[in-house]
Amino acid sequence: MGGQYFEKRPASARRPARITVTIRGRPFLFQTDSGVFSREGLDRGTELLLEAIEVGPCESILDLGCGYGVIGIVAAHLSQGGHVILTDVNERAAALARANLVANGTRNAEVRIGDVYAPIDDLVFDHILCNPPIRAGRVVVDRIISEAPSHLLDGGSLWLVARTRQGADTLRLRMTKAFDGADVVKRGSGYKVLRSIKSGA
Numbered sequence: 215m216g217g218q219y220f221e222k223r224p225a226s227a228r229r230p231a232r233i234t235v236t237i238r239g240r241p242f243l244f245q246t247d248s249g250v251f252s253r254e255g256l257d258r259g260t261e262l263l264l265e266a267i268e269v270g271p272c273e274s275i276l277d278l279g280c281g282y283g284v285i286g287i288v289a290a291h292l293s294q295g296g297h298v299i300l301t302d303v304n305e306r307a308a309a310l311a312r313a314n315l316v317a318n319g320t321r322n323a324e325v326r327i328g329d330v331y332a333p334i335d336d337l338v339f340d341h342i343l344c345n346p347p348i349r350a351g352r353v354v355v356d357r358i359i360s361e362a363p364s365h366l367l368d369g370g371s372l373w374l375v376a377r378t379r380q381g382a383d384t385l386r387l388r389m390t391k392a393f394d395g396a397d398v399v400k401r402g403s404g405y406k407v408l409r410s411i412k413s414g415a
């Protein structure tokens with residue numbers, strides 16, 4: 215029986231799978247499993263987010279709610295001189311993300327386990343990237359947005375993706391409240407990619 219993809223220790227029987235995808239012109243290989251988000255293949259929202267992000271070659275990046283690690287691993291390859299921290303509350307997802315770092319030769323990244331921003335203490339980033347866990351509920355998603363400014367450098371960005379019919383416009387309003395602005399930077403297949411920039415003091 216399937217549990218939720220955001221459980222700390224999924225109880226579902228293992229069903230390992232491998233997917234290969236080409237993202238931004240480069241092939242990647244991912245191990246997935248039951249009990250993690252989008253086991254069968256790359257989520258369309260995640261794919262749209264990865265098409266949209268503008269990441270420099272030497273930046274600090276947080277992939278919050280990394281699942282099996284696709285966003286953080288692609289970001290690490292876009293920012294070879296930078297560093298990426300991938301986090302998830304789901305221990306099975308975090309283990310897969312660690313294995314996928316190795317499988318993709320990603321050396322400038324690490325995986326941490328924990329709730330929302332707890333695993334990164336007071337670290338600050340150039341970018342926070344997230345396909346948010348809508349099913350985990352409003353409290354979690356609100357924390358991802360409202361606590362983001364204190365984990366971004368001045369000029370840093372929070373990037374989220376969500377389905378329009380799962381409340382992308384509501385997320386945009388919450389981002390606008392937290393940051394004084396949020397843009398739709400890409401849309402397609404019923405999803406919107408949203409970006410808020412932390413302005414300097």
Ligand SMILES: C[S@@+](CC[C@H](N)C(=O)[O-])C[C@H]1O[C@@H](n2cnc3c(N)ncnc32)[C@H](O)[C@@H]1O
Nearest residue numbers: 219220251260279280281303304329330345347
């Ligand atoms: C929609 S999935 C996206 C997964 C992955 N980033 C991707 O795009 O395929 C959201 C992820 O957030 C994680 N998550 C849920 N609640 C969380 C929390 N409180 N703290 C950290 N991660 C959480 C889930 O376990 C899940 O892996």
